[in-house]
Amino acid sequence: MEYFRKEILSLVLIAILSVNATVQGQNSSVTDSDAKVETKKKKNKKKKKKKYKLPDIDLSHWKVTLPVTNEKGKPYEISPPEILDFASNDVAKPYMYIDSTRGAIVFHAMPTSSTTRNTKYSRSELREQMVPGENNVNWTFKQGGNLKGTLAMDETTRDSEGKYHRTIIMQIHGRLTNEQRDLIGEDDNNAPPILKIYWDKGKVRVKTKVLKNPSASYEELLHEDAWDDDEGFNFTQEVGFRKFTLEVQVSDGKMVIILNGNEYKVYESIHMKKWGVFENYFKAGNYFQSRDEGAYSKIRYYKLEVSH
Incomplete structure (x- = not known):
């Protein structure tokens, strides 16, 4: 009898231990599962935080021209310091805005009635201002300058032949001093652009100016019709629709354009030397080169820096 009692007690003890082990296993399983869920939530939060990016662009020395008109019927512009808050400007929002998933400023342009003087095209484009809010302080080739940007074509339309529309993505624009303007009897300070860089059907195309007469006098050099377009x-x-980097290096009598740090185009000639009579300023953004109905393009700028 005593033997059977011992056997029964042994079986009961084994059953109790078995139940406890099962419960502990279940509790451990739940705890592990909860930990995994919590870890996953933290990772997801980190991923969400990483998705929000800002462009690496200081706009304190740039003004922007947009493809809409102001109350005077002229292209709408935003200068420093107001441009620093462009993201909250209701007029700017459709044409210059932050793409926070890519960390870029998008410049959106299309044909409108808002065109600057001496052109039929509209733009969403930055203009360098060495002194914020001031157009009358610029630089010469002798003083030199560097412009470097990382950018990409975001979207663009095609023409009637199925070819992508072109847009100018960087420029160096010439400018007459007030004395030069008065000397040749002009009513504004506009001078030709010595450099235009295009996004052209997925390629980067460069256009510059050459003198019609390299022996032209100082006064003759100041006239726009003294200069002609080169062949490009x-x-x-x-580059297509991929991100790429462009750098423009300017020094006395010389201009170097660099694509992605490994392909160079050097301009060093009498034309560059003679261009030294002009003041200049950099431009960057989207100067759209079409008047086709419904056409548009969007350029993303991730980085933009300038130095002198």
């Missing part, structure tokens, strides 16, 4: 140059790399 296409970089061999195709």
Whole structure:
């Protein structure tokens, strides 16, 4: 009898231990599962935080021209310091805005009635201001300058032949001093652009100016019709809709354009030397080169920096 009692007690003890082990296993399983869920939530939060990016662009020395008109019927512009708060400007929002998923400023342009003087095209484009809010302080080739940007074509339309529309993404624009303007009897300070860089059907194309008469006098050099367009140059790399980097290096009598740090175009000639009579300023953004109905393009700028 005693033997059976011991056996029964042993079986009961084994059953109790078995139940406890099962419960502990279940509790451990729940705890592990909860920990995994909590870890996953933290990772997801980190991922969400990483998605929000800002462009690496200081706008304190730039003004922007947008493809809409102001109350005077002229292209709408935002200068420093107001441009620093462009993201909250209701007029700017459709044409210059932050893409926070890519960390870029988007410049959106299309054909409108808002065109600047001496052109039929509209733009969403930055203009350098060495002194914020001031157009009358600029630089010469002798003083030199560097412009570097990382950008990409975001969207663009096609023409009737199925070819992508072109847009100018960077410029160096000439400017007459007040004395030069008065000397040749002009009513504004506009001078030709010595550099235009295009996004052209997925390629980067460069256009510059050459003198019609390299022996022209100082006064003759100041007239726009003294200069002609060169035949242009296409970089061999195709950028398409991918991100790429452009750098413009300017010094006395010389201009160097660099694509992605490994392809160069050097301009060093009598034309560059003679261009030294003009003041200049950099431009960057989207100067759209079409008047086709419904056409548009959007350029993303991730980085933009200038130095002198």
